[in-house]
Amino acid sequence: MLFTEKLRExxxxxxxxxxxxxxxxxxxxxxxxxxQLVHYVKQDFEYLNTFVRIYGVAISKCETxxxxxxxxxxxxxxxxxxxxxxxxxxxxxxxxxxxxxxYSLAPTAHHYTRHMLDAAHTGTLGEIIAALLPCPWTxxxxxxxxxxxxxxxEDHPFYDWITFxxxxxxxxxxxxxxxxxxxxxxxxxxxxxxxIRDYFILSCQLExxxxxxxxxxxxxxxxxxxxxxx
Numbered sequence: 001m002l003f004t005e006k007l008r009e010x011x012x013x014x015x016x017x018x019x020x021x022x023x024x025x026x027x028x029x030x031x032x033x034x035x036q037l038v039h040y041v042k043q044d045f046e047y048l049n050t051f052v053r054i055y056g057v058a059i060s061k062c063e064t065x066x067x068x069x070x071x072x073x074x075x076x077x078x079x080x081x082x083x084x085x086x087x088x089x090x091x092x093x094x095x096x097x098x099x100x101x102x103y104s105l106a107p108t109a110h111h112y113t114r115h116m117l118d119a120a121h122t123g124t125l126g127e128i129i130a131a132l133l134p135c136p137w138t139x140x141x142x143x144x145x146x147x148x149x150x151x152x153x154e155d156h157p158f159y160d161w162i163t164f165x166x167x168x169x170x171x172x173x174x175x176x177x178x179x180x181x182x183x184x185x186x187x188x189x190x191x192x193x194x195x196i197r198d199y200f201i202l203s204c205q206l207e208x209x210x211x212x213x214x215x216x217x218x219x220x221x222x223x224x225x226x227x228x229x230x
Contacts, residue, residue, distance in 0.1 A: 003185035003193075004133075004178040007200050011134070014204040018138055019145060021208065023215040027142075028150050030157040037093040040214035041086050042103040047210070048078050050113040051135070057120040058128050067125075070176050081169070088160035107220060108213035112206040119199050126184035130196040133177050134203040140170035 001009075008015070018024065023040070026032035055071045055078075062068045083097065090097045105113060119131035143165025146152075152159045185193060212218075 002178075002182045004182050007130075007197065008137075010197075011201060011204045014201075014208055015138060015141060018208050018211060019142060021211045021215070023211040024142060024146075026215075027158050027161060028146055032092070034093045034095075035217050036215055037089045038095060038100060039106070039217045041089050041093075041097070042100045043106055043109040043210070043214060044086065045101050046103065046105050047109055047113060048082060050116060051132070052078050054116050054120040054128065054132065058125060058132075061125040061128065063125075067180065070173070070180075074173055077173070085161040085164045088158060088164075092157045106213050106218045108206065108209040108218055112203070112210060115199075115202055115206060123195065123199070124184075124188075124192060126181060126188055126192065126196050127199050129177050129181045129184070130199040131203050133174070133181065134200060134207050136170040136174045136177070138204070138207045139165045140174050143167070143170065 023032065023036065026036070052075050055075045059068050059071045062071065087097050090100065116131045119127045123131070143162060146162045147166035150156070150162060152162050156162070181196070185196070188196065
């Protein structure tokens with residue numbers, strides 16, 4: 001069994017919990033509240049900005065041009081392609097995408113981004129990939145399963161979101177990252193393999209937490225000056 005197959009097997013309960021989370025169920029049945037959609041987009045916009053920064057750090061730790069090209073391509077994908085599912089959620093919420101940019105991170109999103117930044121600035125390339133991999137991998141499986149379960153028509157409120165993630169948009173990067181990590185694991189020492197496993201599992205847990213944060217419209221426990229509400 002490949003190293004990433006072992007990681008996926010261990011994380012199976014988390015993957016299943018994510019798919020059954022009420023926010024993902026809301027994507028399936030087309031029923032989510034405006035404030036939930038707005039909170040998700042605000043947080044995911046800032047989360048993906050962090051993702052781009054981490055890809056940049058990953059490039060500095062690559063040894064081959066093929067690896068550099070992969071992370072460079074993913075920077076472009078985040079900046080220019082992942083706006084499409086965001087725009088779908090904004091249309092469903094009746095707000096413009098531009099209105100939802102520049103907000104501060106909620107506690108769970110803050111934790112998740114700092115966890116990944118820790119991997120980027122203190123870890124090896126293998127550890128960085130382990131922290132990044134659950135995001136495309138869980139979205140790929142959500143999209144594929146929703147395509148099979150819902151098979152949405154174009155009048156489904158979240159047709160663009162489901163088809164974007166369900167029709168192979170995340171499959172190439174998931175497979176490429178898995179391949180690099182499997183090769184890395186062949187020669188990595190046991191202590192590093194444990195760190196890689198820990199980064200991966202925590203990112204999986206925080207993927208679940210991100211959906212839950214959006215569903216609950218999570219905010220910091222002590223309110224200061226309120227940001228404008230959409």
